[in-house]
Amino acid sequence: MSAIEFDGVTKVFDDITAVSDLSLRIETGEVFGFLGPNGAGKSTTINMLLDFVRPTTGTVTALGVDAHTDSVAVRRRTGVLPEGFDVYNRLSGRAHIEFAIDSKEADVTPAVILDRVGLTDAADRPAGGYSKGMQQRLALGMALSGDPDLLILDEPASGLDPAGTKAMRDIVRKEADSGTTVFFSSHVLEQVEAVCDRVGIMQAGELIAVDSIDGLRETADVETVVSLTLDTGDVDTAVDMISDIEGVDTVMQSGSQSIQVSCESAAKTTVVTKLDTAGIDVTDFETESASLEDLFLSYTDDNHTVDSATTKRATNRSTDISTGSSETDEGTAEQ
Numbered sequence: 001m002s003a004i005e006f007d008g009v010t011k012v013f014d015d016i017t018a019v020s021d022l023s024l025r026i027e028t029g030e031v032f033g034f035l036g037p038n039g040a041g042k043s044t045t046i047n048m049l050l051d052f053v054r055p056t057t058g059t060v061t062a063l064g065v066d067a068h069t070d071s072v073a074v075r076r077r078t079g080v081l082p083e084g085f086d087v088y089n090r091l092s093g094r095a096h097i098e099f100a101i102d103s104k105e106a107d108v109t110p111a112v113i114l115d116r117v118g119l120t121d122a123a124d125r126p127a128g129g130y131s132k133g134m135q136q137r138l139a140l141g142m143a144l145s146g147d148p149d150l151l152i153l154d155e156p157a158s159g160l161d162p163a164g165t166k167a168m169r170d171i172v173r174k175e176a177d178s179g180t181t182v183f184f185s186s187h188v189l190e191q192v193e194a195v196c197d198r199v200g201i202m203q204a205g206e207l208i209a210v211d212s213i214d215g216l217r218e219t220a221d222v223e224t225v226v227s228l229t230l231d232t233g234d235v236d237t238a239v240d241m242i243s244d245i246e247g248v249d250t251v252m253q254s255g256s257q258s259i260q261v262s263c264e265s266a267a268k269t270t271v272v273t274k275l276d277t278a279g280i281d282v283t284d285f286e287t288e289s290a291s292l293e294d295l296f297l298s299y300t301d302d303n304h305t306v307d308s309a310t311t312k313r314a315t316n317r318s319t320d321i322s323t324g325s326s327e328t329d330e331g332t333a334e335q
């Protein structure tokens with residue numbers, strides 16, 4: 001069953017079309033990554049889900065009900081971790097969680113939530129004295145407090161150290177496994193790749209791609225680099241044979257019995273099959289897939305082409321794509 005449905009949704013602010021004819025279904029228990037450069041329409045989409053912003057046209061359904069007419073019911077069953085969450089400085093972490101539990105009329109003790117987000121020891125300290133990462137964990141705890149059916153997380157890893165980030169991801173997966181739908185908006189692509197089942201990419205108000213990350217790899221104009229070790233020293237024959245395959249871009253000898261093939265993802269199986277049919281055994285096979293950063297850029301930037309060096313480097317660092325767009329204006333949601 002779908003937990004979220006946007007059906008032909010457009011939102012126009014004065015002369016700006018923030019979201020254009022969005023149709024999207026997100027299934028119950030799915031972790032859906034929502035990506036896009038600044039100004040792409042992500043916040044507007046989330047705000048329509050929570051009825052903070054009304055669509056100009058189209059309908060939004062959340063948790064089986066109309067997001068506008070049944071907004072109170074939707075919000076009661078939804079936990080939200082907003083971007084740039086501010087704590088009440090003088091209130092303790094425990095008081096924040098108590099407040100969230102009360103407002104959702106939830107049946108859970110603060111201690112359980114504080115333990116889940118690793119704040120038990122700091123629970124009775126004023127939250128104003130928490131580090132940024134602790135404040136972020138507190139915000140996640142508040143979002144979890146109502147045992148939500150839908151979790152909306154906007155930049156959830158902001159300020160978290162690697163251990164905190166991993167703990168956040170574990171919580172997200174556990175929630176999804178128990179049937180909670182997670183809408184995960186982030187500029188940090190490694191986070192999205194690590195936790196999301198499917199990804200949607202917004203650009204200039206339009207949903208330009210929706211798929212699993214592997215699916216995006218299959219269809220995007222990005223190359224996979226395959227390193228093969230062969231059981232023959234006759235590498236030239238293998239190179240000639242592979243160069244003819246559709247989808248193969250370059251083939252290079254990389255050692256006395258090894259070659260490196262740069263190709264479309266879909267072509268890599270054909271490479272191995274063709275060698276096999278010709279009686280050449282592949283004794284070792286390694287693939288370097290394009291990073292999500294490369295995929296993102298290939299969808300959002302017409303001039304971007306990916307080479308293997310980019311691919312390799314991109315897998316080793318945290319990537320923030322928030323400035324990867326030509327459009328940089330900030331939006332303020334209607335309340």
Ligand SMILES: Nc1ncnc2c1ncn2[C@@H]1O[C@H](COP(=O)(O)OP(=O)(O)OP(=O)(O)O)[C@@H](O)[C@H]1O
Binds near residue numbers: 013037040044332
């Ligand atoms: N209340 C508003 N009034 C006028 N324009 C708005 C309003 N809210 C958003 N916009 C415009 O709508 C477009 C989409 O903005 P939105 O905030 O949804 O993008 P975003 O993808 O969330 O961006 P970011 O990653 O920077 O948060 C932008 O051009 C923005 O200026």
